[in-house]
Amino acid sequence: MKTNDVILQTTSKVVFFIIILFAIHLFFAGHYHPGGGFVGGLMTSGAIVLLLLAFDIKTVAKGFPIDYKILIGIGLLFAIGTAAGSLIFNVPFFTHVFGDVYLPIFGETSLHTAMLFDLGVYLVVIGVTMTIIQTIGESE
Amino acid sequence: MLVMVMKLSLILITLAMLGFIYRLVKGPTVPDRIVALDAIGINLVAMIAILSMLFKTYAFLDVILLLGILSFIGTTAFSKFLEKGEIIENDRNH
Numbered sequence: 001m002k003t004n005d006v007i008l009q010t011t012s013k014v015v016f017f018i019i020i021l022f023a024i025h026l027f028f029a030g031h032y033h034p035g036g037g038f039v040g041g042l043m044t045s046g047a048i049v050l051l052l053l054a055f056d057i058k059t060v061a062k063g064f065p066i067d068y069k070i071l072i073g074i075g076l077l078f079a080i081g082t083a084a085g086s087l088i089f090n091v092p093f094f095t096h097v098f099g100d101v102y103l104p105i106f107g108e109t110s111l112h113t114a115m116l117f118d119l120g121v122y123l124v125v126i127g128v129t130m131t132i133i134q135t136i137g138e139s140e
Numbered sequence: 141m142l143v144m145v146m147k148l149s150l151i152l153i154t155l156a157m158l159g160f161i162y163r164l165v166k167g168p169t170v171p172d173r174i175v176a177l178d179a180i181g182i183n184l185v186a187m188i189a190i191l192s193m194l195f196k197t198y199a200f201l202d203v204i205l206l207l208g209i210l211s212f213i214g215t216t217a218f219s220k221f222l223e224k225g226e227i228i229e230n231d232r233n234h
Binding site: 026054 | 199202206209210212213216220229
Protein backbone atom coordinates (compact mmCIF):
# COMPACT_ATOMS: atom_id res chain seq x y z
CA MET A 1 0.00 0.00 0.00
CA LYS A 2 1.43 3.37 -0.99
CA THR A 3 0.81 6.13 1.52
CA ASN A 4 0.61 9.77 0.59
CA ASP A 5 2.63 11.87 3.02
CA VAL A 6 2.58 15.22 1.24
CA ILE A 7 2.07 17.19 4.49
CA LEU A 8 5.15 15.65 6.09
CA GLN A 9 7.25 16.22 2.97
CA THR A 10 6.19 19.86 2.52
CA THR A 11 6.67 20.64 6.22
CA SER A 12 10.10 19.06 6.37
CA LYS A 13 11.20 20.95 3.25
CA VAL A 14 10.48 24.24 5.11
CA VAL A 15 11.66 23.16 8.57
CA PHE A 16 14.95 21.82 7.11
CA PHE A 17 16.19 25.35 6.33
CA ILE A 18 15.19 26.64 9.78
CA ILE A 19 17.16 23.85 11.46
CA ILE A 20 20.18 24.41 9.17
CA LEU A 21 20.17 28.16 9.95
CA PHE A 22 19.90 27.41 13.68
CA ALA A 23 22.82 24.97 13.38
CA ILE A 24 24.98 27.59 11.62
CA HIS A 25 24.04 30.12 14.31
CA LEU A 26 25.02 27.65 17.05
CA PHE A 27 28.32 26.95 15.28
CA PHE A 28 29.34 30.59 14.89
CA ALA A 29 28.04 31.66 18.32
CA GLY A 30 30.21 29.05 20.04
CA HIS A 31 33.00 31.45 20.97
CA TYR A 32 30.97 34.01 22.92
CA HIS A 33 27.68 32.22 23.67
CA PRO A 34 26.49 28.65 24.35
CA GLY A 35 26.95 26.43 21.31
CA GLY A 36 29.91 25.29 19.27
CA GLY A 37 30.95 22.66 16.80
CA PHE A 38 29.44 19.68 18.58
CA VAL A 39 25.86 20.96 18.96
CA GLY A 40 25.99 22.58 15.52
CA GLY A 41 27.06 19.31 13.91
CA LEU A 42 24.39 17.34 15.76
CA MET A 43 21.71 19.85 14.71
CA THR A 44 22.85 19.71 11.06
CA SER A 45 22.68 15.93 11.05
CA GLY A 46 19.28 16.24 12.74
CA ALA A 47 18.10 18.29 9.75
CA ILE A 48 19.37 15.61 7.35
CA VAL A 49 17.67 12.93 9.49
CA LEU A 50 14.40 14.85 9.12
CA LEU A 51 14.81 14.67 5.32
CA LEU A 52 15.60 10.94 5.65
CA LEU A 53 12.36 10.52 7.60
CA ALA A 54 10.26 12.37 5.05
CA PHE A 55 11.91 10.87 1.94
CA ASP A 56 14.20 7.85 1.59
CA ILE A 57 17.92 7.17 1.55
CA LYS A 58 18.27 7.22 -2.24
CA THR A 59 16.53 10.60 -2.69
CA VAL A 60 18.57 12.24 0.07
CA ALA A 61 21.79 10.74 -1.35
CA LYS A 62 20.88 12.33 -4.69
CA GLY A 63 20.37 15.69 -2.96
CA PHE A 64 23.58 15.50 -0.89
CA PRO A 65 26.11 13.53 -2.96
CA ILE A 66 28.53 13.31 -0.02
CA ASP A 67 30.39 10.27 1.26
CA TYR A 68 30.14 10.92 5.00
CA LYS A 69 33.16 8.72 5.73
CA ILE A 70 35.30 11.13 3.68
CA LEU A 71 33.77 14.01 5.68
CA ILE A 72 35.22 12.46 8.87
CA GLY A 73 38.67 12.46 7.25
CA ILE A 74 38.36 16.09 6.12
CA GLY A 75 37.31 17.12 9.64
CA LEU A 76 40.25 15.35 11.25
CA LEU A 77 42.53 16.96 8.66
CA PHE A 78 41.20 20.42 9.65
CA ALA A 79 41.89 19.69 13.33
CA ILE A 80 45.42 18.39 12.81
CA GLY A 81 46.12 21.15 10.26
CA THR A 82 45.17 23.87 12.72
CA ALA A 83 47.32 22.25 15.40
CA ALA A 84 50.31 21.66 13.12
CA GLY A 85 50.12 25.09 11.49
CA SER A 86 51.45 26.65 14.67
CA LEU A 87 54.66 24.58 14.28
CA ILE A 88 55.51 26.50 11.08
CA PHE A 89 55.74 29.77 13.04
CA ASN A 90 58.05 28.19 15.63
CA VAL A 91 55.54 28.27 18.50
CA PRO A 92 54.27 25.27 20.55
CA PHE A 93 51.74 22.79 19.17
CA PHE A 94 48.08 24.00 19.29
CA THR A 95 48.99 27.68 19.74
CA HIS A 96 46.12 29.81 18.43
CA VAL A 97 46.18 33.36 17.14
CA PHE A 98 43.39 35.92 16.93
CA GLY A 99 42.88 39.45 15.79
CA ASP A 100 40.56 41.96 14.16
CA VAL A 101 40.41 41.57 10.40
CA TYR A 102 38.67 43.87 7.95
CA LEU A 103 36.32 41.88 5.71
CA PRO A 104 34.59 43.45 2.66
CA ILE A 105 30.94 42.98 3.71
CA PHE A 106 31.08 42.33 7.46
CA GLY A 107 33.47 45.18 8.30
CA GLU A 108 35.71 44.84 11.35
CA THR A 109 35.48 41.20 12.49
CA SER A 110 37.40 39.43 15.23
CA LEU A 111 38.63 36.10 13.91
CA HIS A 112 40.26 33.25 15.81
CA THR A 113 42.00 30.12 14.51
CA ALA A 114 40.15 28.08 17.14
CA MET A 115 37.17 28.38 14.76
CA LEU A 116 39.03 26.26 12.19
CA PHE A 117 39.49 23.57 14.85
CA ASP A 118 35.79 23.87 15.64
CA LEU A 119 35.03 23.42 11.94
CA GLY A 120 36.91 20.12 12.13
CA VAL A 121 34.79 19.03 15.12
CA TYR A 122 31.64 20.07 13.20
CA LEU A 123 32.54 17.99 10.12
CA VAL A 124 33.54 14.94 12.20
CA VAL A 125 30.29 15.02 14.20
CA ILE A 126 28.19 15.24 11.00
CA GLY A 127 30.20 12.44 9.40
CA VAL A 128 30.01 10.06 12.37
CA THR A 129 26.29 10.63 13.03
CA MET A 130 25.23 10.26 9.41
CA THR A 131 27.45 7.19 8.90
CA ILE A 132 25.88 5.47 11.92
CA ILE A 133 22.31 6.33 10.89
CA GLN A 134 22.75 5.40 7.21
CA THR A 135 24.50 2.12 8.02
CA ILE A 136 21.68 1.11 10.38
CA GLY A 137 18.99 2.31 7.95
CA GLU A 138 20.36 0.50 4.89
CA SER A 139 20.58 -2.98 6.39
CA GLU A 140 17.49 -5.05 5.66
CA MET B 141 5.08 40.06 42.53
CA LEU B 142 6.39 38.84 39.16
CA VAL B 143 8.59 36.26 40.88
CA MET B 144 5.53 34.99 42.76
CA VAL B 145 3.57 34.66 39.50
CA MET B 146 6.46 32.83 37.83
CA LYS B 147 6.79 30.39 40.72
CA LEU B 148 3.02 29.79 40.69
CA SER B 149 3.08 29.05 36.96
CA LEU B 150 6.01 26.68 37.47
CA ILE B 151 3.88 24.75 39.98
CA LEU B 152 0.94 24.70 37.54
CA ILE B 153 3.19 23.42 34.71
CA THR B 154 4.45 20.71 37.04
CA LEU B 155 0.85 19.67 37.76
CA ALA B 156 0.12 19.55 34.01
CA MET B 157 3.23 17.47 33.50
CA LEU B 158 2.08 15.02 36.18
CA GLY B 159 -1.15 14.63 34.20
CA PHE B 160 0.83 13.87 31.05
CA ILE B 161 2.98 11.37 32.96
CA TYR B 162 -0.23 9.67 34.13
CA ARG B 163 -1.31 9.38 30.47
CA LEU B 164 2.20 8.14 29.56
CA VAL B 165 2.08 5.35 32.13
CA LYS B 166 -1.59 4.44 31.88
CA GLY B 167 -2.28 5.15 28.19
CA PRO B 168 -3.96 2.11 26.66
CA THR B 169 -2.45 2.48 23.16
CA VAL B 170 0.97 3.52 21.86
CA PRO B 171 -0.26 6.75 20.11
CA ASP B 172 -1.58 7.99 23.48
CA ARG B 173 1.89 7.62 24.92
CA ILE B 174 3.51 9.37 21.93
CA VAL B 175 1.19 12.38 22.20
CA ALA B 176 1.89 12.51 25.94
CA LEU B 177 5.64 12.52 25.29
CA ASP B 178 5.27 15.32 22.72
CA ALA B 179 3.24 17.42 25.17
CA ILE B 180 5.83 16.77 27.90
CA GLY B 181 8.47 18.18 25.53
CA ILE B 182 6.44 21.34 24.96
CA ASN B 183 5.89 21.67 28.72
CA LEU B 184 9.64 21.42 29.24
CA VAL B 185 10.05 24.32 26.81
CA ALA B 186 7.66 26.43 28.91
CA MET B 187 9.47 25.41 32.09
CA ILE B 188 12.89 26.40 30.69
CA ALA B 189 11.50 29.76 29.53
CA ILE B 190 10.16 30.58 33.01
CA LEU B 191 13.35 29.31 34.66
CA SER B 192 15.51 31.51 32.44
CA MET B 193 13.34 34.48 33.49
CA LEU B 194 13.78 33.53 37.15
CA PHE B 195 17.57 33.16 36.76
CA LYS B 196 17.72 36.40 34.70
CA THR B 197 19.84 34.86 31.93
CA TYR B 198 19.75 34.57 28.15
CA ALA B 199 21.85 31.38 28.12
CA PHE B 200 18.94 28.95 27.94
CA LEU B 201 17.13 30.48 24.97
CA ASP B 202 18.95 28.17 22.53
CA VAL B 203 17.77 25.17 24.54
CA ILE B 204 14.14 26.16 23.91
CA LEU B 205 14.49 26.04 20.11
CA LEU B 206 16.60 22.88 20.39
CA LEU B 207 13.93 21.07 22.45
CA GLY B 208 11.21 22.15 20.02
CA ILE B 209 13.15 20.76 17.03
CA LEU B 210 14.13 17.54 18.83
CA SER B 211 10.58 16.83 20.01
CA PHE B 212 9.29 17.39 16.44
CA ILE B 213 11.87 15.01 14.93
CA GLY B 214 11.26 12.41 17.65
CA THR B 215 7.49 12.46 17.27
CA THR B 216 7.82 12.22 13.46
CA ALA B 217 10.14 9.21 13.77
CA PHE B 218 7.80 7.47 16.22
CA SER B 219 4.71 8.02 14.06
CA LYS B 220 6.53 6.85 10.93
CA PHE B 221 7.54 3.68 12.76
CA LEU B 222 3.91 3.10 13.77
CA GLU B 223 2.60 3.70 10.25
CA LYS B 224 5.17 1.91 8.07
CA GLY B 225 7.09 -0.37 10.42
CA GLU B 226 10.47 1.13 9.45
CA ILE B 227 11.84 4.56 10.20
CA ILE B 228 14.25 5.13 7.29
CA GLU B 229 13.27 3.53 4.01
CA ASN B 230 15.84 2.50 1.47
CA ASP B 231 13.71 3.22 -1.59
CA ARG B 232 10.24 4.72 -1.30
CA ASN B 233 9.01 4.00 -4.80
CA HIS B 234 8.60 0.23 -4.75
